[in-house]
Amino acid sequence: MTHIRVRSLVVESARPSEPCAACDARPFSVCNAIDQRDIERLAALAASLTVEAGRTFIEEGDPAEHFFNVTAGTAKLFKLLPDGRRQITGFAPMGTFLGLAVSSTYAFGAEAVEPMRICRFSRFKLRALLDDFPAMEKRLLEVASNELVAAQEQMLLLGRKTARERLASFLVTRAACTANGATPCGHRAAEKVTLPMTRSDIADYLGLTIETVSRTLTRFKTERLIDIPSASEIVMRDHAALESLATGLH
Amino acid sequence: MTHIRVRSLVVESARPSEPCAACDARPFSVCNAIDQRDIERLAALAASLTVEAGRTFIEEGDPAEHFFNVTAGTAKLFKLLPDGRRQITGFAPMGTFLGLAVSSTYAFGAEAVEPMRICRFSRFKLRALLDDFPAMEKRLLEVASNELVAAQEQMLLLGRKTARERLASFLVTRAACTANGATPCGHRAAEKVTLPMTRSDIADYLGLTIETVSRTLTRFKTERLIDIPSASEIVMRDHAALESLATGLH
DNA sequence: GACCCGCCTTGATCTGCATCAAGGCAGAAT
DNA sequence: ATTCTGCCTTGATGCAGATCAAGGCGGGTC
Numbered sequence: 001m002t003h004i005r006v007r008s009l010v011v012e013s014a015r016p017s018e019p020c021a022a023c024d025a026r027p028f029s030v031c032n033a034i035d036q037r038d039i040e041r042l043a044a045l046a047a048s049l050t051v052e053a054g055r056t057f058i059e060e061g062d063p064a065e066h067f068f069n070v071t072a073g074t075a076k077l078f079k080l081l082p083d084g085r086r087q088i089t090g091f092a093p094m095g096t097f098l099g100l101a102v103s104s105t106y107a108f109g110a111e112a113v114e115p116m117r118i119c120r121f122s123r124f125k126l127r128a129l130l131d132d133f134p135a136m137e138k139r140l141l142e143v144a145s146n147e148l149v150a151a152q153e154q155m156l157l158l159g160r161k162t163a164r165e166r167l168a169s170f171l172v173t174r175a176a177c178t179a180n181g182a183t184p185c186g187h188r189a190a191e192k193v194t195l196p197m198t199r200s201d202i203a204d205y206l207g208l209t210i211e212t213v214s215r216t217l218t219r220f221k222t223e224r225l226i227d228i229p230s231a232s233e234i235v236m237r238d239h240a241a242l243e244s245l246a247t248g249l250h
Numbered sequence: 251m252t253h254i255r256v257r258s259l260v261v262e263s264a265r266p267s268e269p270c271a272a273c274d275a276r277p278f279s280v281c282n283a284i285d286q287r288d289i290e291r292l293a294a295l296a297a298s299l300t301v302e303a304g305r306t307f308i309e310e311g312d313p314a315e316h317f318f319n320v321t322a323g324t325a326k327l328f329k330l331l332p333d334g335r336r337q338i339t340g341f342a343p344m345g346t347f348l349g350l351a352v353s354s355t356y357a358f359g360a361e362a363v364e365p366m367r368i369c370r371f372s373r374f375k376l377r378a379l380l381d382d383f384p385a386m387e388k389r390l391l392e393v394a395s396n397e398l399v400a401a402q403e404q405m406l407l408l409g410r411k412t413a414r415e416r417l418a419s420f421l422v423t424r425a426a427c428t429a430n431g432a433t434p435c436g437h438r439a440a441e442k443v444t445l446p447m448t449r450s451d452i453a454d455y456l457g458l459t460i461e462t463v464s465r466t467l468t469r470f471k472t473e474r475l476i477d478i479p480s481a482s483e484i485v486m487r488d489h490a491a492l493e494s495l496a497t498g499l500h
Numbered sequence: 501g502a503c504c505c506g507c508c509t510t511g512a513t514c515t516g517c518a519t520c521a522a523g524g525c526a527g528a529a530t
Numbered sequence: 531a532t533t534c535t536g537c538c539t540t541g542a543t544g545c546a547g548a549t550c551a552a553g554g555c556g557g558g559t560c
Contacts, residue, residue, distance in 0.1 A: 082497060247332060412547095505558090529532105
């Protein structure tokens with residue numbers, strides 16, 4: 001396998017045969033708005049990259065030259081204040097389309113939480129291609145609308161929920177998204193939730209500190225709401241109680 | 251003028267002659283993506299409504315049957331917790347398009363801060379019309395992208411900024427949006443900022459309490475950063491200092 | 501003009517979460 | 531096997547902002 005280092009990311013020469021056709025992420029992604037026979041045009045634009053865990057592949061403020069599609073692994077999206085305070089605005093699992101923005105620079109940074117594979121498109125070229133595929137543009141609007149709804153929910157969490165409610169919301173949402181079968185956001189709540197991110201990431205996502213996250217989780221454990229077999233695994237023991245906590249009922 | 255009460259909103263029979271053509275909000279709105287000769291098709295779908303200050307015209311959780319366009323006045327958009335805690339997720343000034351959502355129910359409520367005029371469209375009919383006007387769909391995607399960026403900025407504010415930084419951010423953003431000339435979001439910072447919303451609204455927008463908002467503003471005053479000629483008017487005396495406060499520099 | 505009613509300001513006190521501090525633990529390197 | 535290192539947990543203390551409480555102020559009504 002040939003690797004070429006470009007801007008500190010590993011670029012693989014796009015396999016000529018089945019670049020998009022055999023993509024694991026396609027069923028979860030905006031790409032599936034384009035049908036089989038047109039997919040090659042999209043594939044021609046895509047560069048497949050590998051991103052190692054911990055690597056920042058979008059730098060806030062950099063010129064926004066690319067769109068990305070997460071094909072494996074998870075990224076965290078974040079904004080920073082000059083003194084280092086960080087707000088993680090979301091996690092981007094497989095299938096997530098990144099880089100929607102009208103501005104010419106990225107409004108947020110992105111860093112791999114786990115080893116990732118991403119698909120990279122030239123913003124300029126994709127824009128031209130979108131004119132030919134209104135179905136994909138429609139899909140993008142849907143995606144953006146959904147993210148807007150999620151963002152509003154997160155504002156409610158950050159502005160008005162207690163630490164307990166935030167953690168409960170986080171776990172419940174994760175459980176819904178990790179659900180059995182489909183990886184990104186199925187609809188049956190999972191028993192076991194895997195947390196690929198660190199406590200620090202969770203804290204920065206929920207507007208708390210590491211210590212509060214840790215304490216709150218251990219308190220949930222003593223209250224028999226969850227089990228914590230390992231730091232990155234949570235078992236939901238009382239889903240109903242967590243859900244009502246998440247919605248603000250005590 | 252004929253008024254017809256419908257679902258506790260005042261509906262005016264759409265003036266047959268110039269419903270959209272002479273609309274004040276059009277230059278600021280997604281409608282301007284549709285050119286002059288097609289605007290009548292849009293106008294045929296629109297109902298022009300008057301909303302009195304304080305009236306809720308979108309109820310969170312209600313079936314989402316309509317899209318709205320704010321043609322005059324300002325609305326607050328909010329989410330509630332069962333015990334009454336409220337997060338205002340944004341203010342919608344003239345030109346704002348409301349109701350983007352894939353779900354069949356509204357994800358947020360909307361209430362008039364000032365007397366408003368809004369343009370109401372059937373979701374179903376507008377969706378059909380959008381297929382004929384890809385330019386408008388593009389515009390919607392742009393709008394949604396911009397709101398997503400704003401939402402991320404607000405998450406940073408809610409999750410990581412201090413009360414002083416939140417108020418400073420709020421004032422600076424308002425100043426940019428109230429700027430001279432164009433009402434919604436010009437690009438020169440205004441000297442005087444008008445706040446049509448109450449302290450309670452500001453508090454619920456910034457994730458604070460009324461008291462903290464009030465105290466912080468009076469402290470800004472004693473520090474000569476602002477003047478407060480009346481409760482709903484703020485004069486920016488030291489814009490630079492407020493801006494650096496807003497970005498987290500002390 | 502007097503009263504009322506919302507809204508805003510200001511002061512006193514409380515508290516949930518942050519901060520400071522000290523290990524514990526598990527996987528990686530040697 | 532031992533040490534190291536990064537991450538996590540737990541405890542003690544502090545503080546920003548919430549809560550509780552008491553007027554002030556301005557605009558509307560009678």
